Amino acid sequence: MPARGGRWDGFWEQRARQLQRQLQAKEERLVEAETENAVLHLRLAQYREMIKKSGGETTQVHVQCGDQKPLQRPGPLAASRLRLVAQRLKRDVEVLHSWSLGLFRRYQDAQRDCLSEIVTAVQRAPLCHEALPPAGPLEAGCLERSLQEMTERYQQERRERRRLHNTLVELRGSIRVHCRLRPVLPFDDEFRGPGSQNSPVSGAVAHALDDETILVECSRPGRPLINKTYTFERVYGPAESQRAVFEDVCPLLTSFLDGYDVCIMAYGQTGSGKSFTMLGPRPEQDPALPSGPHGHLGIIPRAAGEVFRLLAENPSRRPEVDVSVVEVYNNDICDLLAKDSCAVVSRAKCQVLTTTEGRKEVSGLTRESVQSAVELMTLVAAALRLRTKQATAVHADSSRSHLVITVTLTAAASSCSTADRQSDQSPPAELRGPTPRRPAPGRRPGAARTVSSVSPRTRGLGQGSQGPGGQVLSKLQLVDLAGSECVGVSGVTGSALRETSLINRSLAALADVLGALSEGRGHIPYRNSTLTHFLQDALGGDAKLQVIVCVSPCQKHVAETLQSLGFGARVRQVERGRPAPRKPRR
Ligand SMILES: Nc1ncnc2c1ncn2[C@@H]1O[C@H](COP(=O)(O)OP(=O)(O)OP(=O)(O)O)[C@@H](O)[C@H]1O
Incomplete structure (x- = not known):
């Protein structure tokens, strides 16, 4: 002015x-x-x-x-x-x-x-x-009015943008599959499995043809070369940045804030870049905090930053964010945030329970309240130090467990969220559940609280804390699966052999569940593995599921690459109902 x-x-x-x-x-x-x-x-x-x-x-x-x-x-x-x-x-x-x-x-x-x-x-x-005449007050009044009009128009545009976004994601289908082809790396030549000493390993046989198609050259001795192509919603070539990958999953975070359950999962063979995609390079030694340089940050630290950025845009929603971190190791769920009575980390084992509403919860799981992305990532980094790792012939820093980070949001429904629009319908019985639980007054961020098998659907702030549009209760699961591996190639023995066998079995169970879902079978074998039982709501429920299939471009990994791409193709065939936001409490 x-x-x-x-x-x-x-x-x-x-x-x-x-x-x-x-x-x-x-x-x-x-x-x-x-x-x-x-x-x-x-x-x-x-x-x-x-x-x-x-x-x-x-x-x-x-x-x-x-x-x-x-x-x-x-x-x-x-x-x-x-x-x-x-x-x-x-x-x-x-x-x-x-x-x-x-x-x-x-x-x-x-x-x-x-x-x-x-x-x-x-x-x-x-x-x-x-x-x-003194023009100040007059002019200020005019300016205030036009500012108000502009703000209203901006809010309207934001509401429209959110509506369009959610429609778009829903139209694309509730399960989206992306594929990431990592570059050929120096260790591809260093580690050679038995029988591969004479074969060229660094020659790339998988190529991103365009941003939707990946081609794999399949050659067998004495047989003509066959090219196999697979299409996905998005294919990332070796040169594509962490930012590009995150930008495509970022809209799901808006859905999460709108009350949808969201699950983002990286799948692929060992050493194919799952942890790199989800976390970034070596986050446990150099915690990848969203406040640091963003170059190589993976989806998890970026998502943490984005969630808190979006929440800060609307502080009137009085959001509460909890985080839990578990690993599924040897078919057991271990709580990586649990501490014993002496405050020493205890890696307590937990069980999956089915709540009265039929949802899956982990009993006795530690949930930490966090108020910033840095707090969230500090907890994740601490948990990652406990995650089971083992050097194999394929990958010196191989994760031997499936890592699941669950971020739970409880907030007053945004006036412009899809959840809020759907809340016009009367809330289901479970949302009018038992006495709402208030967070302990004065609880410091980061202070541990143990949550029983009470479903987040039935949790909520007290009546006094409820916003006029009810409450949003949603869950964001970020999953870095352990890598499938061919024992002959990874060269593992002893206890690592058992680990490998259990990893492969749980991944096979995951493929079975998705296969059953894609075929529309009456019985879905969720309970065949702890992993699928734990992820049941994300796989077959009404969550928005994003699978990122990570593959290696190398000749020596071609069999695993084809298996991973086949898995991705199968997941694409799964048809579920349209995802629905969790209905807010009133
Ligand atoms: N797109 C990429 N660009 C650069 N380096 C990458 C990329 N993807 C993976 N890497 C590197 O490759 C190595 C293996 O990646 P990563 O640890 O993510 O594999 P993984 O699939 O998680 O393996 P595992 O299942 O055994 O834990 C790491 O050193 C990682 O930094």
């Missing part, structure tokens, strides 16, 4: 410029007049010369006449005619002269008037400024 003084200065500047333009136009006309004057002076001089000449001629005529008087005297008629011409010329010259003088004077007056107008205007400027 221009300052009041500045506005009037602007006005007078504009006025002075206008007057200057007028002055300039008049000056031009003056020059024209002066030129005309000069022409007239010239013509006057010419007439004078002509008169003089005609006078001389007359005298000459007279002389001649006198000389020849006796012979031929001019008639009195001719002489009087000449006199008349001379007089007429003289009169014309006088008229022209006075006209040009008048013109000159008129222009001189106009110029004087212009100048005095400018001077008066400039002199009056400060006076006018002082004499003006």
Whole structure:
């Protein structure tokens, strides 16, 4: 907004410029007049010369006449005619002269008037400024009104954007499958499984043809080369950045805030880039905090940053964010945030329970309340230090467990969320559940709280904390699965062999569940594995599920790559009902 003084200065500047333009136009006309004057002076001089000449001629005529008087005297008629011409010329010259003088004077007056107008205007400027009525409150009122209008329009646009976004995600299907092809890396040459010593390992046989298609060259000794192509909603080539991957999953976080359950899961063989995609490089040694440099951050730290950024946009929702971190190791669920009575980490084992509403919950799981992305990632980094790892012939830092980070949001429903629009329907019985549980007053962020098998659906803030639009209760699960591996290639033995076998079995169970879902079978074998039992709500429920299939480009991994791509293709065939936001409490 221009300052009041500045506005009037602007006005007078504009006025002075206008007057200057007028002055300039008049000056031009003056020059024209002066030129005309000069022409007239010239013509006057010419007439004078002509008169003089005609006078001389007359005298000459007279002389001649006198000389020849006796012979031929001019008639009195001719002489009087000449006199008349001379007089007429003289009169014309006088008229022209006075006209040009008048013109000159008129222009001189106009110029004087212009100048005095400018001077008066400039002199009056400060006076006018002082004499003006106080415009401040009036102007401020106008500005406030227009600001309010703009804010309302902005909110309307945001509501529309959210609505379109959720429709788009729903139209795309509640399960989306992306594929990420990692680059050939130095360790691809370092680790060679038995029997692969003589085969070229760093030659890439998998290629991203475009951003929806991946091609794998399948060659077998003595057989012609076969190219297999797979299409997914999105295929990332080896050069694509962490940011590009996150940008595509980021809209799901808006859904999470709108009350949808969301699950983002990385699947693939060992060493294919799942942890890199989900967490970034080596986050447990160098905790990938969203406040740090963002270059290589994976989906989890970026999602943490985005969730809290979105929540900060609407603090009136009074959000509460809890986080739990578990690993599914050897078919057991271990709570990576659990501590014993001496506050020492205990990796307590937990069980999956089915709540009265038929949802899956982990009993006795530690949930930590967090108030920022940095707090959330600090907890994740601490949990990752406990995650089971083992060096294999394929990958020096191989994760031996499935990692599941669950972020639970409890907040007043946003006035512009899809959840809120759907809340027009009467809430289901389970949402009018038992006495709402308030968070312990004064509980510090990060202070542990143990939650029993009470479903988040039945949890909520007290009546006093409820927003006018009810409450949103939603769950974001971020899953970094353990890698499938071929024992012959990874070269594991002893206890690691058992781990590998259990990892492969749980992944096979996952494939079975998705296969059963894609075929629309009546019985879905969730209970065949702890992993699928735990993830049942995300796999077969009404959550939005995003699977990122990670694959290696190397020849030596081609069998596992084809298996992973086949898994991704199968997941794409799963048809479920449209995802629904969890209905808010009223
Ligand atoms: N897109 C990529 N760009 C650069 N480096 C990558 C990429 N993907 C993976 N890597 C690197 O490859 C190595 C293996 O990746 P990562 O640890 O993510 O594999 P993984 O699939 O999680 O393996 P595992 O299942 O055995 O834990 C890591 O050193 C990682 O930094």
